[in-house]
Amino acid sequence: MIADRSPIVGHAVAAITPLALLIGTYLLFAGHNNPGGGFAAGLVFGAVLILRTIAGVQKPVDAPLLMAAGLIVIAIVTAAPIFWGDYFGDQAVVSAELPILGKIKSGSALPFDIGVTAIVIGLVASLLDGLSLIDADGDLTT
Amino acid sequence: MNALVATVILAPLLAASFGIAVRHKARVRDVLTLTGLASAFVASLGIFAEVYRNGTSVIRVGDWSPELGIVLVADTFAVLMLPVALAIILIVELFAIAQRRTEWGANPELTGPLLGVLTMGVSLAVLTGDLFTLFVAFELILVSSYVLLTHQGQQAQIRSGMTYVVMNLFSSTLFLFGIAFVYSATGTVNMALLAERIPELSDGVRLGIGAWFFVVFGTKAAVFPLFSWLPDSYPTAPTTITAVFAGLLTKIGIYAMIRFHTLTGMDAMGPVLLIIAGATMIVGALGALAQSDVKRILSFHIISQIGYMLMGLGLFSAAGTTGAIVFLIHHMPVKTVLFLVGGLIENDQGTSNLDRNGGLAARRPLIAGLFAVPALSLAGLPPFSGFVAKFSVISAGIAEAATPVVVMALIAGALTLLSMTKIWLGVFWGSKPDKSKPVRVSAANRRLMLGATGLAVGLSLFISFYAGTLVELGERAATELRNSDVYISEVLR
Numbered sequence: 001m002i003a004d005r006s007p008i009v010g011h012a013v014a015a016i017t018p019l020a021l022l023i024g025t026y027l028l029f030a031g032h033n034n035p036g037g038g039f040a041a042g043l044v045f046g047a048v049l050i051l052r053t054i055a056g057v058q059k060p061v062d063a064p065l066l067m068a069a070g071l072i073v074i075a076i077v078t079a080a081p082i083f084w085g086d087y088f089g090d091q092a093v094v095s096a097e098l099p100i101l102g103k104i105k106s107g108s109a110l111p112f113d114i115g116v117t118a119i120v121i122g123l124v125a126s127l128l129d130g131l132s133l134i135d136a137d138g139d140l141t142t
Numbered sequence: 143m144n145a146l147v148a149t150v151i152l153a154p155l156l157a158a159s160f161g162i163a164v165r166h167k168a169r170v171r172d173v174l175t176l177t178g179l180a181s182a183f184v185a186s187l188g189i190f191a192e193v194y195r196n197g198t199s200v201i202r203v204g205d206w207s208p209e210l211g212i213v214l215v216a217d218t219f220a221v222l223m224l225p226v227a228l229a230i231i232l233i234v235e236l237f238a239i240a241q242r243r244t245e246w247g248a249n250p251e252l253t254g255p256l257l258g259v260l261t262m263g264v265s266l267a268v269l270t271g272d273l274f275t276l277f278v279a280f281e282l283i284l285v286s287s288y289v290l291l292t293h294q295g296q297q298a299q300i301r302s303g304m305t306y307v308v309m310n311l312f313s314s315t316l317f318l319f320g321i322a323f324v325y326s327a328t329g330t331v332n333m334a335l336l337a338e339r340i341p342e343l344s345d346g347v348r349l350g351i352g353a354w355f356f357v358v359f360g361t362k363a364a365v366f367p368l369f370s371w372l373p374d375s376y377p378t379a380p381t382t383i384t385a386v387f388a389g390l391l392t393k394i395g396i397y398a399m400i401r402f403h404t405l406t407g408m409d410a411m412g413p414v415l416l417i418i419a420g421a422t423m424i425v426g427a428l429g430a431l432a433q434s435d436v437k438r439i440l441s442f443h444i445i446s447q448i449g450y451m452l453m454g455l456g457l458f459s460a461a462g463t464t465g466a467i468v469f470l471i472h473h474m475p476v477k478t479v480l481f482l483v484g485g486l487i488e489n490d491q492g493t494s495n496l497d498r499n500g501g502l503a504a505r506r507p508l509i510a511g512l513f514a515v516p517a518l519s520l521a522g523l524p525p526f527s528g529f530v531a532k533f534s535v536i537s538a539g540i541a542e543a544a545t546p547v548v549v550m551a552l553i554a555g556a557l558t559l560l561s562m563t564k565i566w567l568g569v570f571w572g573s574k575p576d577k578s579k580p581v582r583v584s585a586a587n588r589r590l591m592l593g594a595t596g597l598a599v600g601l602s603l604f605i606s607f608y609a610g611t612l613v614e615l616g617e618r619a620a621t622e623l624r625n626s627d628v629y630i631s632e633v634l635r
Contacts, residue, residue, distance in 0.1 A: 064162045071159035075152045088148035089204035089212075 003055045013055045020048045024117075031113055032106065038113030042120025049124055063125035070118030077112045143192055147201045147214055149185035150224065150265045153178045158258025165251045172239050175254035179235055179261060183228040186265075190221040194615075198622065198632045200271070208332050208633050213271035215333075215633060219619035222471055222612075223268050223397055226601070230389045230478050231261050233598045237482055238382040240590035241489070241583070248380035252293050257386065260286040267394050271633055273321050273331040276398060280317065280362070284310050287391060290383045291375060302375040309371040313361035320354045327351065333405055334633035337626040340406040352408040356415070359402070362395030365452055366422040369445045373429065376444070377437035377494075381485030384437060388444055389478035393470055396451045400466055403455060404623040415456030420550040423449030427557035436484045436494040436569065439561050440477070443520065446554055447473055453551060454535045457542045463620035465535035468612055472519070472527040475602040479516040482595045483509060487569055489583055489591070496568030503570035510570045512595050516602055517566070521559040527606040534613060 003010035024044035031037025052058035081090040093107035157178020164170045193199055193216050201214040238253045263282030270276050288310075292303035325331055327347055328339040340348055357368070364372040372392070376384045403411065426446025433439045451473070454466025486509050488494045490502065503510040519526035522533075532555060539548040583591070605612060622628055 064165065068159040068163035071155060072163075075156045075159065079148050079152050082145045082148055087144055087202050087205045088152070091204065 003057050009055055010057070013052060013057060017048055017052065020044060020051075024048070028113055028117060029106075029110075032109055038116030039120055041113070042117040043124075045117065045121050046124030049121065050128065053128055060129065061121075061125050063122045063129055066122030066125065067119050068122075070115040070122060073111055073115035073118065077108055077115065080108070143189070143199050143216075144201055146185045146188045146192070147216065147269065150182050150189065150228070150269070151214075151262055153182045153185065154258040154261035154265070158255040158262070161255035161258060165255065168250065171254055172250065175235060175258055176232070176239075178258055179228065179232045182261060182265065183225065183232050186221070186224040186228050189216050190225055192216075193218060193221045198628065200633050200635070201269075208271070208334060209330065212275050213332065213334075213633055214266075214269040215271040215629070216269060217619070217622050217629060217632075218615055219397075219401065219467060219623060220268050222467065222615055222619060223393075224265065226471055226474050226605075227264050227268065227390055227393075228261065229601055230474055230598070231257055231264070231386060233594050233601070234382050234386040234389075234478065234482070236597070237385070237485070237591055237594035240587045240594060241380075241382060241485065248290070248382050249293055253290065253382065256286040256290050260290070260386070264390060264394060268397065271333050273324060273333065273336070273402075277314070277317050277321060280394070280398075281314060283391065283394065284314065287387060291379045291387075294380060296378070298378040302371075302378050305371045306375040309361060309368075313358050313368075316354070316361075317358045320351070320358055323354065324351055332633070333401070334626075334630045337405040337407075337630055345410075348406075349408070349410060352403060352406070352411050353414075355402055356399065356411065359395045359399035360418075363392045363399060363448050363452075364395075364445050365448055366418055366425050366445070369422070369426070372445060373433075373438060373441040376441040377435060381437070381481060381488060384441075385478045385481035385485065388440065388481050389474045392444055392448055393474055396448060396455075396466075396470060400451075400455050400463065400470070401623065404458075404463055404620075405626050405629065407626075409458040412456050412458045415452060416544055416547045419449045419452035419456050420547045421449075422446070422452060423550055423554035424557075427554040427561070430561040431557060431564070433561075434496045434568075436487060436496065436499075436565055437481070439565060440480050440484060443480075443558065443561070444477060446558060447477070447520070449554065450532065450535050450551060453547055454538060456547075457538050457544060459538060459542055460617070460620050460624060461534070461538035461541055463623060464613065464616040465531070465538045467616040467619050468534050468609075469531040471612060471616070472531040472602075472605055472609075475598055475605065476516040476519050476528065479512065479595060479598040479602060480520065482591075482598060483513045483516075486512070486591060486595060489588075496565065499569045500572035501570075501574040505574070508592060512592070512599055513566075513570070515599050517562045519602060519606065521562050522555050523559075525606065527602060527609055527612075530606075530609040530613065534616075 003013065024041045027036035027044060028038060028041035049058065078089050082088050091108045093105065095103060095105040098104050157175045160174045161171050198215065198217040203212040203214060235257050238248055239250060260283055263279045267276055267279035270279060288307055291306060292299050321331055327343060328336060330336060340351065361368045376387060423446050426442050426449060430439045430442035430446065433442060451466045451469050454462045454469060484494050487499065487502065490506060491499050519528035522528040536548055536551055
């Protein structure tokens, strides 16, 4: 465990994690009209996962379950418009006037993007798994 | 219609995702994947009925116009292909569940979900109305096939899997380049718009695009001389996997080729296609004769049979295209059954090598029967569907006075019969081999495997029985493909 041996690494990872998660979340929401999106957000979250795993402060996540959950969300969002009589794959857009934030536009693309994010995080986690970086106890192999 | 098409594409995806989520609970997982695949199959029958009555139907995914978005087109050709393909995957999944995880059987934790993804790719590839979605569908199919082919990690699988992956990645790259060329030449990747714009291009550009996509789809379909990856890789995979690959993957390649090259009016490529078709038939049939393993013989037959479909396409006449379509539909279940029987033989003897098999007809007459029907059909004997298929291709060839390729087709037919006889002599007649190490399978599982194979035989007999209807529908599909006006007006409406 690198974090046990070096307090610098331990504190740096602890400090970086929330910032990186914030950036990832920003990308997830920005993606609808600006650069970003579910895939980019998933990669940022995945990078956090890798960093924390290498530092040794992260227990392994259930990668296949994450991917499965993401796929299910995507399939449901894609199929849902049928029940409103639209072509499948259609999207609903909602906009609302909120205090402080101003006018917010979002829609069914958001849960779709969250599904993509989950798949990408699952992919990164299973790459860690596939590279055998994690042993049975959830520790980093050296 | 909208809901049916969504089911065909999304139900296998949902089945795959739930299958991954509960992958360690064998029973729940198997029930979920089977339910997903079965509902996709039922939905495909619904689409078939709808298109049979009302003609071509177009779904605009996300309600975007065809110039901007993805359209899914259910025309007669697509709805002929779809139910047969989905039925085959369903049957193979049933067989895979029964076979369990052995040296010969695929790992069901993987096959269930991955067959789901593969099914989604197949549905998408069959229904799609634009080249880029076709590329995505091919990739869905290929990525799952890479894993299915090599997941047992045996040395032979990794070695031949390497060739398979490299060849397919290469042709996918060419595909992507080709899409870029097409887009820069015409400004669209939508097939209906392409059918309008490609015939207006200058001859050089038009035939360049045709030849480029012939190489792309030809690699997937394993035509001569791009077939080397197939007989090497297919026999090493678990039988169930080979069965679904043999029944579907090369056929999706030839399906895409028939659709693209007829819609865009590549008639001038006919003579080249016929020469390659003749070579493919003969090389495949001769290659099969030289082998001494059931699965290797059958793998070479896939190549030989692709030649017939290519010949039908290469004639570029209504009758020729009809022949190619009928041959395609007949071929899928027949090939799958033969490989499933190969799996039954392996389970019984511990090997599919001809020299180390024998006397199976006396001990297991049912397996012999399950083999005989599709084998005779493949060789083209009446009254089976293979006869109708070969007859329509060859008579179309005679009508176009394409004598050399007709002669080659007849020779290849005789050679096919010869190598089927070879399997029969090696496996079913003769004396029981001294050493055999049968794979232990419980009685219930054995019955389920036999049942799945029986279902596939039933499917091919059903096609034989309704061969007249199939030819009529094939004619309708060929007319729709060749007179692209209907396709164009339905999509762009």
